[in-house]
Amino acid sequence: MNLVWVVSILIICIPGSTEGASRPAAVNVGAMCTVGTINGRVSKIAIEAAVNDVNSDPTILGGTKLSLTFHDSNFSGFLGIIGALKFMESDTVAIIGPQTAVMAHILSHLANELHVPLLSFTALDPTLSSLQYPYFVQTAPNDLFQMAAIADMVSYFGWTEVAAIFTDDDSGRNGVAALGDKLAEKRHKICYKAALPPDPKATRDDVKNQLVMIRMMESRVIVLHTFAKSGLVVFDVAQELGMMESGYVWIATAWLSTVLDSTSPLSSKTANSIQGALTLRPHTPDSERKRAFISRWNKLSNGSIGLNPYGLYAYDTVWMLAHAINLLLDQGGTISFSNITSLGGPKGGGTVNLGALSIFHGGKQLLDNILQTNTTGLTGPIAFHPDRSPLNPAYDLINIIENGYQRIGYWSNYSGISVVPPETSSNWSSLNQHLPTVVWPGGTTVKPRGWVFPNNGKQLRIGVPNRVSYRDFVSRRNGTDIVEGYCIDIFLAAIKLLPYAVPYEFVLFGDGLKNPSYYEFVNMIASGKFDAAVGDIAIVTNRTKIVDFTQPYIESGLVVVAPVRRLNSRAWAFLKPFSPLMWAVTAAFFLIIGLVMWILEHRINDEFRGPPRKQIVTILWFSFSTMFFAHRENTVSTLGRMVLIIWLFIVLIINSSYTASLTSMLTVQQLESPITG
Known part of the structure; x- marks a missing residue:
């Protein structure tokens, strides 16, 4: 019996002892x-x-x-x-x-x-x-989300290519590779990759060599993915090279926001070198616990x-x-x-x-x-998703300005770029995507174009006729090699609309003493001496066989050149709409219609009776008053009414023709052409 009690006690005590030992x-x-x-x-x-x-x-x-x-x-x-x-x-x-x-x-x-x-x-x-x-x-x-945010920023501002500067280690190389993938999803690309030695081994000479290469490139949008020590050296050298001026765009990854948050105050040299740059900061929503920890910091x-x-x-x-x-x-x-x-x-x-x-x-x-x-x-x-990515990764979009920085918006993996904090935006709306004004390098608020004509590219030779007449179309400014005119303005406007750089130079064709031969001019394009031509070059059949033309921007169609005949205003100008013969025929018809109506009406209509003198006056009055539809005599016979209706329609046509002809003569200059038929 005692043995049973001992075993029972051991069974009860061992689990408790084991649990205590596990802590x-x-x-x-x-x-x-x-x-x-x-x-x-x-x-x-x-x-x-x-x-x-x-x-x-x-x-x-x-x-x-x-x-x-x-x-x-x-x-x-x-x-x-x-x-x-x-x-x-x-x-x-x-x-x-x-x-x-x-x-x-x-x-x-x-x-x-x-x-x-x-x-x-x-x-x-x-x-x-x-x-x-x-x-x-x-x-x-991880940096995949950060690169997705940068790709969205590039797409939002309408740029197409970026140059990437990165630290040549696993983080830098793989981060830039992720950036390239995200840009490709939005039909953008990285045009140049500049690798720096691993942090903190990058020297000013290393940085300068890479920045000089980038400065010769077309793109002016630069993404800097590195660490704080190397990154600040890059901005310092960039300022020395004039790459923090208007026209450039700098987007730094989250390392720059850590410098802003943890280094206060920044030296004046550092603060000046990073003005106008954009950067990202991991977004952390506001909470009471966060504020309490910040107060303890x-x-x-x-x-x-x-x-x-x-x-x-x-x-x-x-x-x-x-x-x-x-x-x-x-x-x-x-x-x-x-x-x-x-x-x-x-x-x-x-x-x-x-x-x-x-x-x-x-x-x-x-x-x-x-x-x-x-x-x-x-x-x-x-919390973690099945792929181990954190819940709802988000970033603050930071713009560095003269007196510090401003938050211009947010980015999250489910709402994209927005001015509304990710934790408060319940639904996506395009109205939330309009970011406030950004201060760019150089202090300008005008969005940079993001590209320039590269210094290392071959310029297109654009032929321009050196005319002596019709200089409003194209001409050479006196004493200079500058060309101007309507055709040049059209060309420059078209160049500005292109989303990529086109380096070019204008080359004059002709001695300036006489108008050049346009046949020879077009042949020089076909032979390769000129890459293109700008000017008042007519599109004719034989030229279209050897060169391609743009859509015409000045078109007159088939026209006849005729002298302008000016009318002298005089007292009898109201008679000009009709010729003398027309006036005579019209007057004769008025008399004939008056006589016909008297013959049809005087036997049965008292208004057409009376002494001969009265009947003559009635005939004349009735016929000419119909011109203004002011006749007062009634028509009784059926045949008379039919004749009157036909005559009134003819009078309407005569009145309309006279009015239209007189109006055009008094308002429009007349053109006379010898071409007939």
């Missing part, structure tokens, strides 16, 4: 960054603050503490690898970092083998695929550096990891490791003991917990 006192977490960079300094402060906040809240890990270890890679890939290996020797469950995509590609292979998740908010290379690197998680939007950083969005992502990454570890422990998981025996023991007396590297047994479960995160942090909602 370690501390969990090792590593963090890697380059403290000499802006993001490195900001993320170090934010990560330490987050770890302190997690450890001070017993409800997060149930008494377990996060034991944080920092490693400064100091711009060195070798030191980064050494630091990661040291983390793996000390039973680290996760590493926050690395800071660069170069190290992420290398260390992800190590993480795959040892099942240690890597969480990075700055290594945002879009090629860090979850299929190839399952244990690498990007906790901030000066105390946390001792005023040494300003907070930028990547500091908020660093803080949220720690909390994301803490919740995932807590869920792992709640699920009965254990923090346990086993050595990789295949690597053997330490060799060569090195400080890194490869034999001490161990596999984290709960790594897969911890990774799944991280990817299933669904909470709200300082950066807004935190």
Whole structure:
């Protein structure tokens, strides 16, 4: 009986003891960054603050503490690898970092083998695929979304080509490749790619050589995808070369917004060199928690550096990891490791003991917990899509002006460019896409065309006739080689409408003493001496057989040239509409109609009777009064009425013809031509 009680007690007590043992006192977490960079300094402060906040809240890990270890890679890939290996020797469950995509590609292979998740908010290379690197998680939007935003900006402002300057490393090359893909989707392209040595090795000479090449190109839209140290050198050299003047467009990736947020105040030299540039800032919606953390920042950083969005992502990454570890422990998981025996023991007396590297047994479960995160942090909602991209990535569009910067709009992957914050826009509307006025390099508010005539292109030779007559069409300005005229104005207007550059030069044809032969002029185009011609060149059949013409912009059709006959106004001008014969025939008809009506009416109509004198007056009055339809005598006979109706119609035609002829004679000059038939 006693044995039964002992076994029962053991069965009851063992589960409780096991559960208590699964909650370690501390969990090792590593963090890697380059403290000499802006993001490195900001993320170090934010990560330490987050770890302190997690450890001070017993409800997060149930008494377990996060034991944080920092490693400064100091711009060195070798030191980064050494630091990661040291983390793996000390039973680290996760590493926050690395800071660069170069190290992420290398260390992800190590993480795959040892099942240690890597969480990075700055290594945002879009090629860090979850299929190839399952244990690498990007906790901030990767550069694919940033490049999509830049492509939308290029499309919004109507440019077609851009030149890209980038750091020649994994992040720079793959970011520019993503930019090219996004531009191609909108029928744009990258016309030139300028690679700089990896940050911070780029010198002023390296930058100058690339900018000189870009200055010779057609495109004036430049996308700068690099890091802060190299990027500021690029702007400084660009200002020296006159590439921050009117006509240029500079679009910098998010590195420039971190400089604005974390470096205050900027030196006057730096502030002047970046005026008019556009840049992106990761958008984080406003919240009470975010405002509270911003108010704490000066105390946390001792005023040494300003907070930028990547500091908020660093803080949220720690909390994301803490919740995932807590869920792992709640699920009965254990923090346990086993050595990789295949690597053997330490060799060569090195400080890194490869034999001490161990596999984290709960790594897969911890990774799944991280990817299933669904909470709200300082950066807004935190969750992942099945492809591991964050929810609703968005950016602020920033325009740098003389006294700082202005936010001109927003971009999100579901609403595109908008002036409405992404979290408040419930539906897409084209009305939300009208951005406010942008201040461009040189201080102008007029949108740059985005291209110029390249200095390294072959100019088209445009032939121009050197005329001595009809100089309004085309002529040479006296004492100069400048040509002007209506045809030249048409040509220049057409050139301005082209969405690409056409370098050209005007070449005069003729000695200026007489009009040149247009037959020879056209033949010189066909022979290749001229690439094109501008002037008052008529389109005739024999010319169309050897050259192509544009659509005619002056067309007269088939015309007859005749002298103008001016009419002298005089007293008898009212008789001009009819010839004398016409007047005589008309008068005769009036008399005949009067006589016919008297014959038909005087026997039965008293108004046509009386003394002979009265009857003659009646005949004359009746016939001429019908001209104005003012006759008063009634017609009684049927035949008389029929004659009267026909005569009144004839009178109407005579009146209309006379009125029209007289009006045209008094208002329009007459043309006389000898051509008849």
